[in-house]
Amino acid sequence: MKLFTADDPEARSADLLAGNIEQLKSLFPEAFTEGKIDFEVLRQLLGGTVEEREEKYGLNWHGKRKARQLALTPSTGTLRPCPEESVEWDSTQHLMIEGDNLEVLKLLQKSYSGKVKLIYIDPPYNTGKDFVYPDNFRDNIENYLELTGQVEGGRKISSNTEASGRFHTDWLNMMYPRLKLARNLLRDDGVILVSSDEMEADNLKNICDDIFGFENFVERIVWKNKYGSGALTKGFANVHEYIIVYSKEPIQDISAPLDDEQRAAYRLQDEKFEYRGGYLTQPLATTSKDPRPNLVYPIFYNGQEIWPEKQWVWAKERFEEAYKNNEIVINESEGKFSVRTKQYLRDENGIERLGKPLSIMNGPFNQEGTRDIATLFPEKIFSFPKPMALLKYFVALIFNGDKSKEGIYLDFFAGSGTTGHAVMAQNAIDGGTRRYILVQLPEPLDPENKDQKVAANFCDQHGKPRTIAEITKERLRRAAKKIKEENPRFHGDLGFRVFKLDSSNIRTWEPDPHDLEASLFNSIEHLKADRSEADILYELLLKLGLDLCVPVEKRTFAGKAVHSVGGGVLLVCLATLVTREEVEPLAQGIVAWHGELAPARDTTCVFRDSAFADDVAKTNLAAILQQHGLEIIRSL
Ligand SMILES: C[S@@+](CC[C@H](N)C(=O)[O-])C[C@H]1O[C@@H](n2cnc3c(N)ncnc32)[C@H](O)[C@@H]1O
Structure with a gap:
């Protein structure tokens, strides 16, 4: 019977460094001598692809090397179950994890690597007021417990002000290892979307190019998130943010369900309305494609011949079939003909057509996010939550033709829990079985801080610790209840399991030099x-x-x-x-x-x-x- 100890690789979170070395070894066995890498041999094997120049292209900052290492150091922590704070513990597939996301991402590697379909994160924007968690290379779990006030002598968490002199560096050091670990969790066809304002958008793009590869950059969406004009602004009124999108492997296709405005464009009706919905029309003639002789033919209408200026979009057979089915509309105005094809809202099987997501989004607006929360909580409890409609839109996107409405959706800067709410709401709309995993730090709430006062008082009134994670959990509970009230026939998953980050349950060998006898005695129980x-x-x-x-x-x-x-x-x-x-x-x-x-x-x-x-x-x-x-x- 083999004993599990804290040093046992099986008792630790995934050892990513060892995994990487194994992969390298299987590709280049010649470059290994007595278990160590011989860089000279590796360089020779890689031929001319090695970057030898001192000055190379790419973003560098103080701490990048340590940030890389931080992602590779296994966690010594664990996740402790909290059924009493959960909803429908026995049956739910959703997770809400309370803890520092760096450690949590490490702990999730063994169970969830290559399994996450979509990651959305909205990290602190580095406005000077946000708090950026200082990672401690030596013992992050201890550091975490102390900073969040879970052990004696808890330190106060400070914000990352521009005066700190390491403003951008601290933010990059925080983001880099987390994004690296996040990438491992994505499925091969998985996608990550990261919200950012102007402050760190360029740095974010740079580190994402580094981590996900430039070839996997999908889009930098410009999202108009405010409709107010900012009368007090000296320069341009800033009314947008970005959402930077990367995929794990090059993306083939993205489509999106139609929104209400797009759906309303299908307003014409014919005899097929009942099963194909309304229709709009599109010109059959085109001038933009390469010339193709089979697309040039006359259409006979009321004894007249109609020719395209350049060519039609369809070949003759396809046109004739559509004409027979009453799917062509021909109009005449002042002797000129227009030939148009009908485009129905639904296909022959009653399935609604999809649209293309645009790189510029006009809303939903921030004010909507505040309203979403106000429908659940009596007061303004969380500053700047993302609108639920924005997250619902991302959750409903169809990547590479996968319309399965299932899979894991991860948000490891969960805040008020908008992503979890959106996953449940979208499932209620389309009967999906998507799962969410949220991670949120039990960031202490200060009753003296005007932005945190309402939330701190709320926690006091409900006998809960004053932390943001309490607000996240309460939002999920209230959102689930509201979804059920509004959709009584929805029987999908509205629960969630709560886990909390803590030090491992397995003791490490830490002898007390002053009492070796007691240390030995204690080590009998692991x-x-x-x-x-x-x-x-x-x-x-x-x-x-x-x-x-x-x-x-x-x-x-x-x-x-x-x-x-x-x-x-x-x-x-x-x-x-x-x-x-x-x-x-x-x-x-x-x-x-x-x-x-x-x-x-x-x-x-x-x-x-x-x-x-x-x-x-x-x-x-x-x-x-x-x-x-x-x-x-x-x-x-
Ligand atoms: C901008 S907010 C996210 C808001 C969220 N999108 C919403 O709609 O409510 C960022 C959140 O990340 C949390 N956070 C910051 N550092 C973290 C860390 N190291 N681990 C987990 N959460 C963290 C903060 O407490 C904050 O709630």
Whole structure:
């Protein structure tokens, strides 16, 4: 029975550096001698593609090297489940994770890498008032707990003012490792959209080119987000922001459901109205394409011959078919003919046509975001939430022809939770089963700060800690309730599971030099005393790369609770004591249950190391399980 320790690669979040080296090794085995990279050989193998010049193109800043490394350092943290703060814990597939997103993104790597369909983020804009979380290279979890006031002596979080001298640098150092980790989570056909104002837009574009590759740049959308003219502005009234879009691999196509204005353009009606909706007309003649002789032919109408100025868009056969089906409109005005084709709102199968998203968006406006929140909370509780309609539009976009209405939508700067709200709302509209994962820092709210006062008071009134994450969770609860009230026939997922970032449940070896005896005694139990069975169970899920919403069942054998995760892929018994007599019935119970479950993958069985009365009990249990094909047995 192999023991899981805190240093065990399996007990840590994904080791991205080791993964990268493995990939390099498989591509260039010759460049490795005794496990180390020989750069001279690698350079030779790469031929003329190595950049040797001192001055190369690209964005550089103080801390870039450290920011790169930061993304590669595994996390020593875990995510602790909080069913009491969740909604419909047992059935939901949505996640709301409270914690610093750098650590959370690291912890999600094993379970979600290559699985996320769309990421939307709206990071702090660096206005001088935003807080930019200082990452600590040495021990980020400790740093996080202290900064967010979760351990004694919590430091106050400060904003990133221009006076700090490292204004842009701090922001870039914050964004770079997070975007790098985010890219790993995307599916091959996945897309990321990042909101930005003017301040960091160019830097953002530069680091995204670096991380996602220039060839994967999709668009820099200009979004007119305000309709007020800003009378006090000295220069131009700034009424726009950007949304920068990148894909993981070159994008083939994007289409968007029509908005109300576009749909209203299909206002003409004919005998097919009932099943194809209204129609609009488009000219059949074109002057813009390359000349093609088969597109040049006469159309006979009321005894007249109509010729195109250059050519028609359709070949003759297609035109004749459309004419027969009453899908051509010919008008005459002052002896000149116009030939137009009908374009219906819906196709033959009743499916509504799609439109092309534009690189300039006129609204929805910020004021709408404020209104969205005001319909849920009595007061103005969050400054500048994004309009829900904006997020709904992104959620409904169709990339590379994938109309599946499912997949994971991630927002790791969740704020008030607009992305989660939009995912649920869009599912209610089109019956989709999209899932969301939100990450939000429990950023402390200061009752003395005029922008945070309302939210801080709200938390006080509801007996909750004063943090932004509390507002996120409450928004999700209230939004779900409202969606249900407005769509009583919608039976989709309106719950969410809450997890909180914390240090690992598995102890690290940190001897107290003044009391070695106590240190040795404590090290017998590897699991921290204040952690629950559920904490340990979900840490296992995460570290073994299973989905945090995978079904977990429980049965009891010999009085000990056994959990089956993911249909038997993981069987876990965390009882604190297993006697020699209990070994046989416990093992037989597990074997029988495993037989019933018949999991598709090999099963890992996990026990608490300190639970066994003695080594005989431990060895017997392992022997029975192994006899029945349960070979992977670990202890904690
Ligand atoms: C501009 S707001 C996002 C607003 C959001 N789009 C909405 O519609 O409500 C950025 C959010 O990111 C959060 N944040 C900043 N640094 C973070 C970090 N390191 N980890 C997680 N969240 C963070 C802030 O607390 C803030 O709520």
